[in-house]
Amino acid sequence: MRHVDIYHAIADRTRRAILDELVDRSGQSLFEICGRLIMKHGINSSRQAISQHLDVLEAAGLIRTRREGRSKLHWFVGAPLKAIGQRWPVSTDEDTSHSTEEDIEK
Amino acid sequence: MRINLSGVAVDDQQKALRFYTETLGFRVKHNIPLGEHSWITVVSEEAPEGTELVLEPAAHPAIGPYRKALVEDGIPFTSFAVDDVGAEHERLVAKGVRFVQPPTDLGTVITAVFDDTCGNLIQIMEEKAQA
Numbered sequence: 001m002r003h004v005d006i007y008h009a010i011a012d013r014t015r016r017a018i019l020d021e022l023v024d025r026s027g028q029s030l031f032e033i034c035g036r037l038i039m040k041h042g043i044n045s046s047r048q049a050i051s052q053h054l055d056v057l058e059a060a061g062l063i064r065t066r067r068e069g070r071s072k073l074h075w076f077v078g079a080p081l082k083a084i085g086q087r088w089p090v091s092t093d094e095d096t097s098h099s100t101e102e103d104i105e106k
Numbered sequence: 107m108r109i110n111l112s113g114v115a116v117d118d119q120q121k122a123l124r125f126y127t128e129t130l131g132f133r134v135k136h137n138i139p140l141g142e143h144s145w146i147t148v149v150s151e152e153a154p155e156g157t158e159l160v161l162e163p164a165a166h167p168a169i170g171p172y173r174k175a176l177v178e179d180g181i182p183f184t185s186f187a188v189d190d191v192g193a194e195h196e197r198l199v200a201k202g203v204r205f206v207q208p209p210t211d212l213g214t215v216i217t218a219v220f221d222d223t224c225g226n227l228i229q230i231m232e233e234k235a236q237a
Contacts (some may be wrong), residue, residue, distance in 0.1 A: 005147070018107075018234060025208075025210070027205070028180075029179060029180020029181075029206060029207065029219075030179040030180055030181075031179055031180035031181045031182070031207075031209065031219070032180055032207050035210075035212060035217070036210070036212065037214035039213050039214070039215070040213060047179070064180075066179060068206070068207070069177075069204070070174065070177045070178060071177055071179075071180050071206050071227070072178050072179070073206075075199060
């Protein structure tokens with residue numbers, strides 16, 4: 001499988017929303033992920049487009065998939081994100097009030 | 107024109123009849139032997155004169171790959187309306203039904219998805235009262 005770096009993987013609002021939803025509940029099908037994106041985020045991309053986003057996230061190591069019964073389910077894996085904090089450590093006395101809301105690029 | 111029938115393709119009609127009546131609680135409306143298969147329909151106890159659900163044999167070779175692809179992506183074959191998804195989930199889990207998606211609040215609706223043991227995923231949906 002091709003490798004995708006995590007910066008590319010999380011540089012997209014839809015992919016971040018997918019990770020948010022998988023943190024909310026682990027082990028979701030493509031159908032459930034698409035439903036949550038439409039109903040909770042107003043993201044109405046096609047199933048095929050969401051499937052491609054999932055491929056990118058999987059290639060970056062941020063999700064893994066497993067078969068349960070005959071369904072393919074998706075899990076969030078946070079470990080690759082540690083590299084960000086290691087590269088740019090946050091000291092404890094820093095002002096952390098800066099907003100990380102997603103309005104920046106909307 | 108009226109919609110009187112809806113259908114679900116099932117691996118085994120007799121097994122499906124048991125699941126859709128004994129487990130889900132629908133009532134048999136028609137059960138007519140037609141050669142190798144039967145014409146079987148069930149209705150809701152809440153609407154016995156309403157739309158009938160046909161338990162169709164999944165015999166056509168195209169149905170296998172079609173249903174396999176739906177199940178792989180977690181896509182339900184059809185959806186039923188319930189008043190309380192949480193209560194239905196609890197009732198069905200107690201009867202041994204396997205849910206691939208537990209009750210999930212999607213804003214205007216609450217949904218859940220279970221395995222009908224006959225080759226399909228089925229969604230149940232509750233429309234939330236408007237605040």
